[in-house]
Amino acid sequence: MTAITDVVNLDKEGEIAVLSINNPPVNALGIAVRQGIADGVTAACKDEGVTAIVIICQGRTFMAGADITKFGKPPREPGLGRVLEIIESSRKPIIAAIHGTAFGGGLETALTCHFRVAVDSARLGLPEVKLGLLPGAGGTQRLPRVVGVEKALKMITSGNPIGAKEALEDGLLDEIIKGDLLSGAVAFAETILSEKRPMLRVSEMNEKVEAARGKPEIFENFRKSIARKTRGFNAPEACVKTVEAAVNMAFGEGLKFERQQFEILMKGPQSAAQRYAFFAEREVRKIPDIPKDTPLHDIRKAAVIGAGTMGGGITMNFINVGIPVTLIEQRKDLLERGMGVIRKNYDISAARGRLTPKEVEERMSLVTGSVSIEEVADADIVIEAVYENMDLKKEIFSKLDRICKQDAILASNTSYLDVNEIADHTSRPESVVGLHFFSPANVMRLLEIVRGKKTSKSVIASSMALAKRINKIAVVVGVCHGFVGNRMFSQRTRETDQLILEGPMPPQVDKVIYDFGFPMGPFVLRDLIGLDIGWRKETSTGSTIREVLCELDRRGQKTGAGYYKYEAGSRIPIWDPEVEKLIFEFSEKNNIPRGEISGKEIIERSIYPIVNEGAKILEEGIANRPSDIDVIWLNGYGWPIYLGGPMFWADQVGLENILVTLKKFQERFGDLWKPAPLLERLVKEGKGFKDL
Numbered sequence: 001m002t003a004i005t006d007v008v009n010l011d012k013e014g015e016i017a018v019l020s021i022n023n024p025p026v027n028a029l030g031i032a033v034r035q036g037i038a039d040g041v042t043a044a045c046k047d048e049g050v051t052a053i054v055i056i057c058q059g060r061t062f063m064a065g066a067d068i069t070k071f072g073k074p075p076r077e078p079g080l081g082r083v084l085e086i087i088e089s090s091r092k093p094i095i096a097a098i099h100g101t102a103f104g105g106g107l108e109t110a111l112t113c114h115f116r117v118a119v120d121s122a123r124l125g126l127p128e129v130k131l132g133l134l135p136g137a138g139g140t141q142r143l144p145r146v147v148g149v150e151k152a153l154k155m156i157t158s159g160n161p162i163g164a165k166e167a168l169e170d171g172l173l174d175e176i177i178k179g180d181l182l183s184g185a186v187a188f189a190e191t192i193l194s195e196k197r198p199m200l201r202v203s204e205m206n207e208k209v210e211a212a213r214g215k216p217e218i219f220e221n222f223r224k225s226i227a228r229k230t231r232g233f234n235a236p237e238a239c240v241k242t243v244e245a246a247v248n249m250a251f252g253e254g255l256k257f258e259r260q261q262f263e264i265l266m267k268g269p270q271s272a273a274q275r276y277a278f279f280a281e282r283e284v285r286k287i288p289d290i291p292k293d294t295p296l297h298d299i300r301k302a303a304v305i306g307a308g309t310m311g312g313g314i315t316m317n318f319i320n321v322g323i324p325v326t327l328i329e330q331r332k333d334l335l336e337r338g339m340g341v342i343r344k345n346y347d348i349s350a351a352r353g354r355l356t357p358k359e360v361e362e363r364m365s366l367v368t369g370s371v372s373i374e375e376v377a378d379a380d381i382v383i384e385a386v387y388e389n390m391d392l393k394k395e396i397f398s399k400l401d402r403i404c405k406q407d408a409i410l411a412s413n414t415s416y417l418d419v420n421e422i423a424d425h426t427s428r429p430e431s432v433v434g435l436h437f438f439s440p441a442n443v444m445r446l447l448e449i450v451r452g453k454k455t456s457k458s459v460i461a462s463s464m465a466l467a468k469r470i471n472k473i474a475v476v477v478g479v480c481h482g483f484v485g486n487r488m489f490s491q492r493t494r495e496t497d498q499l500i501l502e503g504p505m506p507p508q509v510d511k512v513i514y515d516f517g518f519p520m521g522p523f524v525l526r527d528l529i530g531l532d533i534g535w536r537k538e539t540s541t542g543s544t545i546r547e548v549l550c551e552l553d554r555r556g557q558k559t560g561a562g563y564y565k566y567e568a569g570s571r572i573p574i575w576d577p578e579v580e581k582l583i584f585e586f587s588e589k590n591n592i593p594r595g596e597i598s599g600k601e602i603i604e605r606s607i608y609p610i611v612n613e614g615a616k617i618l619e620e621g622i623a624n625r626p627s628d629i630d631v632i633w634l635n636g637y638g639w640p641i642y643l644g645g646p647m648f649w650a651d652q653v654g655l656e657n658i659l660v661t662l663k664k665f666q667e668r669f670g671d672l673w674k675p676a677p678l679l680e681r682l683v684k685e686g687k688g689f690k691d692l
């Protein structure tokens with residue numbers, strides 16, 4: 001065996017050279033890998049005893065792409081483009097042997113090989129768009145030449161991978177290897193040599209791109225089909241344009257165009273934000289004082305208290321991954337209703353072809369309903385999901401303390417209440433944790449893990465591991481009213497409520513927030529989730545527009561009217577002059593002068609307080625790092641990923657600009673706008689949140 005570089009070895013199996021890459025964790029195409037491939041292929045080509053070359057990777061995966069950590073740094077030669085030229089122009093056939101994920105630059109490397117084989121669990125894709133980029137090493141030019149233009153457009157603009165079976169059907173793979181990949185790949189090499197199979201250079205395969213030439217409608221229709229999903233993003237359109245170039249330009253020209261577009265995206269703010277988000281989602285898993293080897297609780301059985309919307313959604317998370325759940329409700333009718341909703345959700349998935357009827361039954365068989373809380377005795381984790389009332393929660397936790405086995409995790413799904421107070425109501429506060437799921441709990445990926453003063457490290461580590469199992473992105477936060485997400489969000493709610501009394505009507509505020517990049521404005525959102533959450537008829541005094549609307553039974557979409565009105569069966573908000581009148585009257589009655597407020601001020605007043613609250617949260621140690629806050633906003637509140645999250649965005653806007661504006665508002669509106677001391681300090685030191 002010859003070491004070509006620290007991470008690339010060249011070996012021989014008979015006449016077949018084996019170029020083996022070992023660059024953990026994901027064999028990213030850093031300089032040592034690129035140099036190793038270039039020199040290894042060159043050496044094998046020169047070796048007269050070699051008839052073909054297999055490129056294979058060690059560890060968990062084939063190359064998962066370019067090394068993202070090196071983006072934005074000075075390039076080092078040989079670049080990936082040069083390495084791929086060396087591979088494709090080889091006169092000896094090169095076979096990519098794929099396992100794990102052939103992603104991005106990894107798949108682009110495979111596309112320059114003359115043959116591709118893979119194990120059946122392999123996945124192949126070009127996920128660059130998720131980083132605000134496009135495939136920049138020939139992927140946009142080669143993939144359509146193999147799988148056809150429409151399929152390539154879909155893969156490149158979504159960034160979603162396909163499995164080996166589909167790749168075989170599409171011609172992206174030549175063979176699926178059963179058993180050992182290396183022996184299979186070597187055997188495949190021997191077969192193609194003995195059959196004298198012609199070497200295929202993808203750059204020379206023009207049939208599929210020519211078939212789409214002179215048909216601009218393919219691209220126009222495709223653009224329309226992705227318009228809603230990709231609103232606000234730059235990369236998807238650049239992807240479409242470069243695939244269009246593959247159709248209309250010669251290969252070499254298309255490659256140049258691709259490079260140009262790649263560079264534009266790479267230097268742009270969106271990709272910087274999306275790459276930041278990629279690393280933020282990985283960083284969030286690291287809890288500073290909790291070592292990797294912290295012992296974990298073994299979670300085999302769960303129990304959920306409360307079969308309402310939240311309890312039902314939480315239950316689905318567990319049974320989706322095969323963890324049985326005991327679901328507790330106070331009354332039989334409520335229990336049956338809750339179980340019915342779970343089944344209905346699965347039936348909808350089945351009707352859409354996402355589950356088979358057998359899978360629905362399998363999942364439902366994992367839920368056991370009961371009206372007796374004593375049934376949770378053998379659960380490894382219990383999640384309380386009853387309505388927000390401290391006395392009720394305390395009562396439940398003291399029961400759980402009596403019933404549950406000693407090493408069970410006792411979790412509350414509270415979204416505001418003091419987890420320490422709940423924990424202190426048990427004899428084992430170290431076992432108590434907040435698990436704040438977001439609604440709908442079976443859909444939303446965010447989970448705030450609320451760490452109480454006494455919560456043990458093992459309970460936190462186990463909650464993190466559990467979150468991964470149930471496909472959530474978990475963020476560990478400290479105890480305060482509303483934790484991180486809701487505490488910050490309530491700032492926006494307060495201010496947008498105020499704005500409509502001073503000038504703009506809800507449709508104007510909604511448009512500004514929507515145009516900023518959120519999936520919907522605050523009032524459309526309120527109508528969707530219901531205005532009456534936390535509202536009670538008995539205590540309502542008409543002191544806010546929301547209360548007034550609820551009192552009129554305008555409780556949102558579910559009652560056909562809220563801030564907007566809705567036609568029967570429709571979710572399209574229609575502005576209602578009645579509400580306009582009501583808001584005017586309310587402002588007048590409360591002596592609030594109305595006037596013009598610019599879109600800029602709407603943004604400043606609804607987003608800057610979010611940033612200010614984030615700074616306070618950091619100062620209080622409620623969040624571990626600014627990027628954790630951003631992960632929460634990206635995954636729980638619809639913050640557009642191309643703006644990175646509120647703390648990242650604040651750094652781009654400039655903390656000094658934000659501080660000056662907050663002070664201006666403090667003068668106008670009072671101390672609610674007082675800047676967080678951390679913000680003052682960072683500005684004074686010329687730093688940003690990124691420096692914390």
Ligand code: 3HC
Nearest residue numbers: 025028064065066067068069103104105127135136137282
């Ligand atoms: N470059 C550098 N580091 C990478 C990386 C990459 N392309 N991909 C993953 N990593 C790192 C992660 O940051 C993480 O580091 P950490 O342990 O220090 O936090 C580690 O590898 C493991 O990653 P995950 O935790 O994500 O591991 P998983 O097993 O869950 O997932 C994966 C593996 C599916 C490969 C996933 O990491 C992934 O999707 N990676 C990104 C793939 C990608 O976007 N490729 C395209 C890159 S851009 C490109 O190729 C440009 C080209 O067109 C020119």
